[in-house]
Amino acid sequence: MAAGTALDAMAITTADDAAAQEFARVVERHRPQIFRFLLSSTRDMDLAETLTQECFLKAHRNWGSFRGESSAMTWLMRIAINLQKDHWRNRRMQFWRTTRTNSVDLDEASEWLPSGESSIEQQLLARERVKQVWSAVKGLSERQRTVFLLRYVEEQELREIAAATGLSEGTVKAHLSRAVARVRLELGGKR
């Protein structure tokens, strides 16, 4: 009986270790992507870092209840989106507190040029385009922005976006369409 209890304890310990190792792998694999999404959503490095840490802390606490119905990435992204929503809601509620944010302005955000633009003209043009897209993204609603960033920065499929945001695929398509129209308008297109 005692030997059985000891074996059970060892089995539990081994299972816990395995779960911890699995979670560590998930963190290592998905942390940069979660951070990138939060950075592009907030344009604030410190806030993105803080929310990323909170996201993985929350994920760690609930790791036992993760049943693998969606991918770990989708599950983590859902947590990140909710954290971000909570953050902005709290900021709106705490309007008496300082309204200063550390979000970088569009010029600074557009300074990160995609590699491979050889000539000065191409670099300037690329920077201008990036700035225009940032400007359009800034004008989007919170939901449209989330959907747009998940689609065009994180390159997620519509069903993944729907699972992460809790929206239907049709709604995701509608938000995405409006967001793209806004970007097109900002770029000077007619449609």
Add this chain to the structure above:
Amino acid sequence: MKKFDDEANGLKERAVDAEDLELELALKNFKSSVHAWSDAAYRRPRAFTKEVRLRSWRLALGWALGCVLVAGSVSGGLLQRHHRVEQARIAAQQRAAEQRKQVREQQARAQVSDSDEVLLAGVDSDVARQVPSALEPLAQMMADDETK
């Protein structure tokens, strides 16, 4: 006419294609830019300790200033109250001294008036009963007239 329509449609399609191409390129650049920024931000050395220290200092400084303000306000209030009480005590002492002084003056005045009255009464009685010898004949004549 049909040829003209075809050419117009072709131009429109090419313009739409060019727009789509530009949008596609802009989105591609945007994605690359965000990835580059995020990678750089992710790899940056964390200024966590410094930031935390700075925040701690700010917090401590804020608390210290707050405490100084509260202590200053409280001690200022207490000092003012003490000052008022002291002033009231001095004023009461002054009033009491003034009253005592007035009482003493009244008593002195009363004593003076009493002594004057006594002196005057003595003088009157002396003047009434004793006639100087130089006026004795005149007093005699007055007494004679009264008897007549």
